[in-house]
Amino acid sequence: GENVEQHPSTLSVQEGDSAVIKCTYSDSASNYFPWYKQELGKRPQLIIDIRSNVGEKKDQRIAVTLNKTAKHFSLHITETQPEDSAVYFCAAKYPGTYKYIFGTGTRLKVLA
Amino acid sequence: KAGVTQTPRYLIKTRGQQVTLSCSPISGHRSVSWYQQTPGQGLQFLFEYFSETQRNKGNFPGRFSGRQFSNSRSEMNVSTLELGDSALYLCASSFGTVKETQYFGPGTRLLVL
Numbered sequence: 001g002e003n004v005e006q007h008p009s010t011l012s013v014q015e016g017d018s019a020v021i022k023c024t025y026s027d028s029a030s031n032y033f034p035w036y037k038q039e040l041g042k043r044p045q046l047i048i049d050i051r052s053n054v055g056e057k058k059d060q061r062i063a064v065t066l067n068k069t070a071k072h073f074s075l076h077i078t079e080t081q082p083e084d085s086a087v088y089f090c091a092a093k094y095p096g097t098y099k100y101i102f103g104t105g106t107r108l109k110v111l112a
Numbered sequence: 113k114a115g116v117t118q119t120p121r122y123l124i125k126t127r128g129q130q131v132t133l134s135c136s137p138i139s140g141h142r143s144v145s146w147y148q149q150t151p152g153q154g155l156q157f158l159f160e161y162f163s164e165t166q167r168n169k170g171n172f173p174g175r176f177s178g179r180q181f182s183n184s185r186s187e188m189n190v191s192t193l194e195l196g197d198s199a200l201y202l203c204a205s206s207f208g209t210v211k212e213t214q215y216f217g218p219g220t221r222l223l224v225l
Contacts, residue, residue: 006154032212043116043202043216044155089154097160098143098208099168104154 002026004092006103013080014111021088021106024072029095033073035064036089038105044089048075080110114139116205116217124223130191133220135203137184141215143167143208144186146178149200149219161186162208190222198224 003026013019025033031052036044050057050064050073057064061080066073077084090103117136125131137144145168146158157170161180180186184205190197200221204214 043218046213049213093212097168099157099160100214101157102155104152
């Protein structure tokens with residue numbers, strides 16, 4: 001069935017350390033994987049996305065890697081800062097549709 | 113460009129009532145998707161509209177319905193409200209074509225008493 005598993009549900013890191021959030025999707029034909037950041041009381045904001053024909057994508061301190069064989073993708077945040085504290089959601093686009101399945105979110109706390 | 117807007121931002125209803133939520137997409141976007149967000153459940157996909165047609169539907173009961181107008185604005189209706197319908201309802205817009213990036217609105221927080 002349609003499912004995206006996201007781990008961990010909470011993550012605490014010291015400022016300056018790296019954070020990694022992992023997601024696994026169920027449908028091997030999924031071809032688009034966005035990541036959203038949602039700060040408390042605010043709307044989800046797209047921070048990075050990757051398509052299935054690419055293995056890795058970077059944008060400054062943020063990177064996403066995709067392993068199609070294992071059907072998982074990961075968000076990497078380096079040199080974390082307090083303003084990175086938020087809930088992060090991964091999603092997979094269901095193939096042939098415009099339906100997105102979201103993970104259950106990871107609450108990231110960056111400790112100063 | 114103005115972002116996605118949603119009205120109202122907050123609603124309080126009682127069980128059995130119905131509610132209509134509105135979403136105005138980014139200018140030029142023809143796709144509007146709706147999501148229910150609850151603690152611990154993440155974002156659950158409700159449905160997606162493109163050019164006034166429902167293209168995709170999630171696993172929600174028939175009490176949840178929607179529509180889209182010719183100007184791409186969309187409404188979502190929930191009839192016979194239940195306590196479990198209390199949630200943040202988010203809409204997201206996109207071009208709905210190969211440009212898949214979705215942009216979210218601020219959401220409508222619905223409380224059912």
